[in-house]
Each structure stands twice: as structure tokens, then as C-alpha cells.
Amino acid sequence: MAVLEDKRKQPSSYWLHCSAKCFHMPSWTCSNPSSLEKEQDQRDVKVSTKRKPGGWKAMPFILGNETFERMATFGLLANFMVYLMKKLHLDQVSASNIINIWSGVSNFAPMVGAFISDAYVGKFRTIAFSSFALLLGMVTVTLTAWIPELLPPPCTQQRLDLGQCIGPTKAQLGILILGLSFLSIGGAGVRPCSIPFGVDQFDPTTDEGKKGIASFFNWYYTTFTVILLLTLTVVVYIQDSVSWVLGFGIPTLCMFFSVILFFIGTNIYVHVKPEGSPFSGIVQVLVAAYRKRRIELPADGELDGNFYDPPLKGVVLTKLPLTDQFRFLNKAAIIEEGELKPDGTRSDHWRLCSIQQVEEFKCIARIIPIWAAGIISLTSITQQGTFTVSQALKMDRHLGPNFQIPAGSMGVISMITIGLWLPFYDRILVPALRKITKHEGGITLLQRIGIGILFSILSMVVAGLIERVRRASAILHPHPHGVAPMSVMWLAPQLILMGFCEAFNILGQIEFFNRQFPEHMTSVGNALFSCSFAGSSYLSTFLVNVVHRYTGGHGRPDWLTKDLNAGRLENFYFLIAGMGVLNLIYFLYCAHRYRYKGSAVQIQDNSHDVELRSIKA
Numbered sequence: 001m002a003v004l005e006d007k008r009k010q011p012s013s014y015w016l017h018c019s020a021k022c023f024h025m026p027s028w029t030c031s032n033p034s035s036l037e038k039e040q041d042q043r044d045v046k047v048s049t050k051r052k053p054g055g056w057k058a059m060p061f062i063l064g065n066e067t068f069e070r071m072a073t074f075g076l077l078a079n080f081m082v083y084l085m086k087k088l089h090l091d092q093v094s095a096s097n098i099i100n101i102w103s104g105v106s107n108f109a110p111m112v113g114a115f116i117s118d119a120y121v122g123k124f125r126t127i128a129f130s131s132f133a134l135l136l137g138m139v140t141v142t143l144t145a146w147i148p149e150l151l152p153p154p155c156t157q158q159r160l161d162l163g164q165c166i167g168p169t170k171a172q173l174g175i176l177i178l179g180l181s182f183l184s185i186g187g188a189g190v191r192p193c194s195i196p197f198g199v200d201q202f203d204p205t206t207d208e209g210k211k212g213i214a215s216f217f218n219w220y221y222t223t224f225t226v227i228l229l230l231t232l233t234v235v236v237y238i239q240d241s242v243s244w245v246l247g248f249g250i251p252t253l254c255m256f257f258s259v260i261l262f263f264i265g266t267n268i269y270v271h272v273k274p275e276g277s278p279f280s281g282i283v284q285v286l287v288a289a290y291r292k293r294r295i296e297l298p299a300d301g302e303l304d305g306n307f308y309d310p311p312l313k314g315v316v317l318t319k320l321p322l323t324d325q326f327r328f329l330n331k332a333a334i335i336e337e338g339e340l341k342p343d344g345t346r347s348d349h350w351r352l353c354s355i356q357q358v359e360e361f362k363c364i365a366r367i368i369p370i371w372a373a374g375i376i377s378l379t380s381i382t383q384q385g386t387f388t389v390s391q392a393l394k395m396d397r398h399l400g401p402n403f404q405i406p407a408g409s410m411g412v413i414s415m416i417t418i419g420l421w422l423p424f425y426d427r428i429l430v431p432a433l434r435k436i437t438k439h440e441g442g443i444t445l446l447q448r449i450g451i452g453i454l455f456s457i458l459s460m461v462v463a464g465l466i467e468r469v470r471r472a473s474a475i476l477h478p479h480p481h482g483v484a485p486m487s488v489m490w491l492a493p494q495l496i497l498m499g500f501c502e503a504f505n506i507l508g509q510i511e512f513f514n515r516q517f518p519e520h521m522t523s524v525g526n527a528l529f530s531c532s533f534a535g536s537s538y539l540s541t542f543l544v545n546v547v548h549r550y551t552g553g554h555g556r557p558d559w560l561t562k563d564l565n566a567g568r569l570e571n572f573y574f575l576i577a578g579m580g581v582l583n584l585i586y587f588l589y590c591a592h593r594y595r596y597k598g599s600a601v602q603i604q605d606n607s608h609d610v611e612l613r614s615i616k617a
Contacts, residue, residue, distance in 0.1 A: 055203075055209075055212060056201075056212065057268050058265055058268045058269050059198070059216065059219070060265070061265025061268065061269075062265070062269075063223055064258070064261040065131070065194075065258045065261050065262035066190075066198075066220070067223045067258075068255060068257050068258030068261065069131065069134060069194075069254075069255060069258045070223075070224065070228075071230065071231055071254045072134065072138055072251040072252065072254045072255035072258065073187065073251075074227060074228055074232075075231040075235040075247075075248075075250065075251030075254070076183070076248065076251055078231050078232050078235065078385070078408050078411065079236045079240060079407075079408030079409075080099060080385075080408075081096070081099060081385060081386055081389045081408065082239075082240065082393070082406075082407055082408050083145075083239070083244065084098060084099070085160075086160070087145065088152060088167065088168045088172075088173075088176075089152055089155055089160060089165040089166065089167050090167065090168075092386075092387070092390050093545075093548050093560055095386070096540075096544055097541055097545070099386060099537075100537040100540050100544070101537070102180045102183075102184065103382070103533065103534070103537040104534040104535075104537035104538040105184045105534070106183065106187045106530075106534070107187075107191075107530040107531060107532075107533040108530070108534040109184050109188030110189075110191045110192040110526065110530040110531070111192075111524070111528065112188055113126060113130065113189040113192050114192035114524045114527035115524070116189075117192065117193050118274055118521065118524065120274055122271060123196060123197040123272065124197065124271050126189040127190055127193050127197060127262065128262065129189060130186045130188060130189025130190045131189075131190065131255075131258060131262060132259065133183075133186035133189070134182070134183060134186030134190065134255055134258075135186075135255045135256060135258075135259055137179050137181070137182030137183035137185075137186055138179075138183070138252040138255045139179075139252055140175065140178055140179030141179035141248060142249055142252045144172075144175055144176050144179065145244040145245050146248075146249075150175055150176075151168070151172065152165070152167055152172065153165075153166050158480070158481075191526065191527070191530050192524070192526040192530065193526075194526075195217075195220065195510075196522040196526065198220065199213055199216065199514075199522065200270050200272050201269065201270050202216070217514075221422070225418055225419050228411075228415045229412055229415050229419070232408070232409050232415060233409055233412055235247060235250060235251060236408040236409045239406070239408070240406035240408065240409075241404070282360075282361050282364065284332075284350055284353050285329060285358055285361040286332075286361075287350050287351075288331075288332035288350060288351050288352060288353045289329050289331050289332040291350075291351055292331040292332065292334060292336070293331065295331050295336075297327055297331060297334075306334060306335045307322060307330070307334060307355050308333050308334075308335050308339075308346065308352050308353070308354050308355065309333070309355045310344065310345070310354055318519055319356065320355070320356055320363075320518075321355075321359070322355050322358070322359065323359065323362065323595070326362050326365060329358050329361060330358060332352070332353040332357070333352070333353055333355050333357075335352065336352075339352045360518040363516060363518055364521075366516075366594055367512075367513070367516055367517065367528075369590040369594075370449070370587070370590055370591070370594060371528055371529075371531075371532060373453070373583055373587035373590060374449070374505070374532040375532055375535035375536050376536070376539065376579055376583040377452065377453040377536075378505070378532055378533055378535075378536035379456075379576055379579070379580075380456040380457075380459050380498065380501065380576055380577075380580065381456070381501060381506070381536070382533075382536050382540045383460075383463070383540070383573070383576070384411055384414065384498055386540075387572070388411075388495070389408055389410070390564055390569075391466075391467060391491060391569070392405075392488050392491060393407045394470070394474060394481075394482055394483055394484055394564050395470060395486060395487065395491070396483060396484070396485060396486060396487050396488060397488045405488060407488075410488065410491055410495060411495065413491075413492050413495040413496060414495045414496070414498045414499035414502060416499070417495070417496045417499025417500060417503070418499050421503050422503060422507075425503070429442065430442035445516075446594060448504050448505075448508035449504065449505055449509055449587070450587060450591060451504045451505075452501050452502070452504030452508055453505060453584050453587055454584065455498075455500040455501035455504060455505070456498075456501040457580035457581060457584065458497050459497035459498045459501055460494075460574070460576045460580060461573070461577045462493050462497055463494040463570075463573045464570035464573035464574045464577065465570070466490055466491065466494055467569050467570040467573060468570045469486070470484045471484070471564075471565055471569075471570070473485060474565045475565060482563065482564065482565050484565075509529055513525035513526060513529045515597070516596065516597050543572070543575065543576070544572075547560055547572055547575070548561075559571050559572050560572060
């Protein structure tokens with residue numbers, strides 16, 4: 001029993017390779033143990049052979065491709081609000097809407113890419129095609145800054161502040177949107193597949209493979225932070241102070257190298273074949289459970305029964321035990337007369353499902369409420385690339401007499417916060433918490449996400465208070481361009497809090513989805529995380545337009561009017577904070593009811609009879 005308890009303490013991503021040949025199978029599957037043993041041994045050899053070429057040999061190409069790809073996309077996005085306002089002469093509401101809508105499409109699209117990858121073409125081909133689409137998008141956007149005919153006529157800063165500049169034509173705006181569309185298509189394939197493709201290069205049935213997967217996540221997070229620091233400083237400075245053409249051209253060149261680097265490692269990669277639509281199994285569970293809705297299940301707490309539980313096939317290596325949560329779904333796995341062929345396979349996939357299918361569906365059903373809570377919590381971070389930039393443009397950005405901080409570079413404060421906090425958290429705080437909580441990660445993944453949600457609320461409260469001070473200072477000390485005589489570093493507190501929000505919430509969600517999703521649906525899990533950002537972008541767009549339309553009136557400007565000093569941006573921040581409080585209450589309720597994905601533990605006695613012990617985390 002002590003051994004079982006020790007296994008329960010393993011994180012939910014703990015990979016257990018089962019050598020038992022009749023593992024968690026009904027009696028009909030164990031009629032010929034020797035043949036099953038032979039079949040499993042052959043499968044083990046196949047898996048071992050398939051995974052041999054990858055490992056760390058493939059990491060320079062995968063991480064290199066991912067690094068250059070992120071430098072390209074983030075190098076474009078980091079300062080895009082400024083580009084739209086200064087070069088295309090759009091007001092802050094219109095620019096914010098374009099960014100939020102594009103971000104929403106780009107983050108919803110990975111769900112389609114994940115489906116195509118898992119069901120039809122595989123991760124390698126999906127990333128390969130998407131990389132070319134990203135390159136084409138980067139080239140198109142760079143051309144909009146390079147060719148004068150693709151931009152509206154130049155305008156002075158004074159006329160820009162007064163709203164007297166000529167905006168873009170439909171054709172000019174159409175070319176820009178075309179480039180953004182290519183970027184969305186590219187992101188649809190790269191984002192959901194990059195992490196799972198890296199994990200595919202390691203064998204999770206070995207200690208070396210487990211360590212490799214853990215190190216891969218660490219390297220992924222590290223390169224992610226480093227690239228953001230570079231784009232938010234060097235690339236944004238070039239765009240803002242040197243040349244927009246050069247500032248967009250450098251990320252485009254990085255994307256070109258990304259494509260080349262990815263294809264260099266083609267012969268080294270592990271290529272896991274797609275196994276068909278992962279969604280068909282989900283629908284089959286619902287249909288089968290409904291068709292058997294009148295069947296009686298064993299009494300509560302009893303999971304014994306005549307359930308269909310064949311050996312695992314394909315790339316799935318982790319067996320999920322039958323649980324009593326959402327018990328009505330267990331009916332889909334109960335074997336009735338005539339539902340099995342003589343060879344033990346199903347006669348109707350829409351009437352009988354395996355225990356593995358049922359438990360995978362339960363995993364997704366448990367995750368969805370947690371995912372929904374992430375949408376509102378990420379809305380605060382969405383403002384970092386829009387209205388936080390607008391605030392910075394109306395503050396003193398000088399650092400010394402000759403250097404002015406680009407408004408789009410202010411987000412680097414959040415990245416520095418993450419870069420300093422994560423090593424401290426991983427090396428000092430987690431070991432200390434582990435001694436207290438006895439949990440492998442110090443705190444659970446849901447506790448980590450919940451702390452991140454709390455920081456998102458605090459960031460919006462602080463942002464509103466700072467904006468109130470900035471606005472009052474700008475009104476008290478009039479400036480030709482409406483710039484408040486206070487340092488832009490006043491934005492540091494809200495950005496630091498956003499950094500803590502990202503360190504806890506975003507990284508917590510990434511790890512949560514990759515650990516809790518069924519292993520053959522990790523692409524869908526990463527796509528679902530992207531959908532959280534998509535939802536937050538659309539929610540932000542909805543809030544911006546509602547606030548812009550219905551606030552103000554009777555001679556008063558709305559909260560988000562073009563003149564930031566005449567508006568009430570702080571009220572918009574407080575609105576998001578209030579929504580965050582309600583969201584936190586909802587999340588705590590969902591987290592309290594959540595059950596982590598179970599792990600299976602096998603015990604084998606001297607007579608080689610196998611007994612399954614189901615452990616519910």
C-alpha cells in the first residue's frame with residue numbers, strides 16, 4: 001500500500017510503462033497470455049525502434065525553429081499597436097480592434113491545425129506547411145512598410161494628435177489584413193504542434209526520456225523568455241527609432257532561417273503517424289452512453305463490471321483506470337450480448353467504447369470549465385499590447401538626455417519579472433513548499449493557476465490607479481502632445497504584476513493542458529490553450545466597443561476616446577478587475593471539484609496473475 005501511495009504523489013505527467021500483458025483487461029482478453037505477451041513485446045520493440053533516432057539530437061533543430069519563429073511573430077506583434085497608430089494613422093480603438101480580432105483568429109485557428117495534424121497529416125507536415133505560411137505573411141507585412149504605395153501619406157505628429165491625418169485606403173488595409181491572414185494560417189499549425197512534436201522525440205517509457213521531456217519544457221520556457229526580451233528591446237527599438245522596414249525585415253529573415261533549420265533535421269526527427277480524428281472517439285462515447293442510458297451500473301464506489309478494455313494500440317502508452325466521476329459515461333464501456341466479435345473486437349463502435357475512450361472523454365470534460373476560467377483571467381494581459389502602449393505614449397519615456405524608451409518595449413518589464421522569478425520559484429520556493437505540502441511541484445497546477453488569476457486582478461487595479469495619477473498630471477501640466485510630466489517607469493508596478501500573472505497563470509495553464517489532456521490529443525490541448533487567448537482577445541474587443549459606444553454622452557467623451565487625457569481609461573481597467581473577481585470565485589468552485597487525471601499502477605504476484613489497482617489522483 002505504501003508503494004501505491006508513493007505512486008500517487010507523482011505528478012500527473014508521470015509516465016508509467018506497464019510490462020504486464022493482461023493489464024486491466026476483462027477475462028476474455030486474457031485467454032492466451034503468451035500470445036498477448038508476444039504482441040506486447042513486439043509493440044515495445046516497435047516503439048523503441050521508432051523513437052531511437054530522436055531525443056536531444058533533434059532539439060537544436062526543433063528549438064531553433066521555434067526560437068526563430070517566435071522572434072518573427074513576436075517581433076511583429078510587440079510594437080504593432082504603434083505601427084497602426086503612427087504609420088496607418090488609426091485611432092487607438094480601431095488599432096486595438098484590429099489587434100484583438102487578429103489575435104483572436106490566430107489563437108482559435110490552432111484548434112483547426114491540431115485537428116488536421118492529429119487526424120490526417122501529422123505534426124511534421126503541419127509545422128512544415130505552416131512555416132511557409134508564416135514566412136509569406138511576414139514578407140507581406142514587411143512590404144507594407146517598405147513600399148510607399150501601401151501606406152497612407154506621411155503626417156506630422158501634431159496633425160496626428162489632432163486626428164487630421166489621412167487614413168489607409170481599403171486596398172492598403174486589405175494588403176495588411178492579407179499578411180495577417182497568412183500569419184494566422186501559419187500559427188494555426190506551428191502553435192499546437194511545436195511542443196508535442198518536441199515531446200515526441202523522447203521515449204516516455206524510460207528514465208532518460210522522462211528527464212528529456214522535463215528538460216525540453218525548461219528549455220522551451222527559457223528560449224521563450226529570451227526571445228521576448230530581444231524582441232521587446234532590440235527589435236522594437238529598431239522599429240521605433242531606426243526603420244520600420246528594417247524592424248520588420250529582421251524578424252522576416254529570422255523566419256526564413258527558421259524554415260531552413262526545421263528541414264535540416266528531417267531525417268533525425270521521430271515522425272509519429274496520425275491515428276485519425278481524435279474527436280470521433282469523443283462523439284462515440286456520448287452516443288454509446290446515450291444508447292445505453294437505461295442500463296444499470298454497479299453500485300456507487302464499485303467499478304467492477306463487464307467493461308470493454310482491449311490492449312492499447314498505436315502511440316498511446318498510458319492506460320487510464322476506470323473512475324466513478326461522470327459515472328453515466330461508464331455505460332458506454334459495458335459489454336452487452338452480441339457486441340463483441342469472435343476475435344474480441346467491437347461489432348459497433350457507436351454502441352461500445354473502451355474504458356480508455358471513456359476516461360479520455362472525462363479528462364476533456366473536467367478540463368473545459370477550467371479552460372473557460374482562463375479566458376477572463378487573460379484579458380488583463382491582452383491590454384499589455386494595446387492600452388498599456390497608449391499610456392506609455394503619453395508619458396515621459398526619456399532615459400537620460402539622448403535615449404527614449406520605445407512604448408512597445410515596456411512589456412520587457414514583465415519578461416524580466418518572469419526571468420527573475422522562475423529560477424527562484426523552481427530552485428528555492430518549490431523545494432521549500434515541497435517539504436510542507438508533500439507535493440512534487442510544491443503546489444498543485446490549479447493552485448498555481450489560481451494565484452495567477454489573483455495577480456491578473458491586482459494588475460488591473462494597480463493599472464487603473466496609475467492611470468488616474470497619470471491623467472491628473474497631464475491635465476495639471478498641459479503639453480502640446482498631451483504627454484504627462486511623469487516617468488514611464490510608473491507603469492512598472494502593473495507590468496510586474498502582469499509578469500507574475502504570466503509566470504503563474506500562463507505557464508501553469510500550458511503545463512496543465514499538456515499533463516491533463518489524453519496523450520494522443522496534446523496538440524488539441526495546446527490549441528485549446530491558444531483558444532483561451534482568442535477568447536480573451538474577443539472579450540476585450542467586445543468590452544472596448546461596448547465601453548466606447550455606451551459610456552460618455554451629454555457632452556462628455558467616452559472612457560476610451562481618442563484623447564487619452566479626456567477619457568477614463570482607469571474605469572475600463574477597474575471593469576476588467578471586477579470581472580476578474582467574479583471569475584476567481586467561479587474558478588475556485590471548479591478547481592475544488594476537479595479531479596486530476598488518474599494514473600494506473602500494476603501489481604503482479606508470483607503466479608503471474610495480474611491485478612489492477614486504480615488510483616484516482
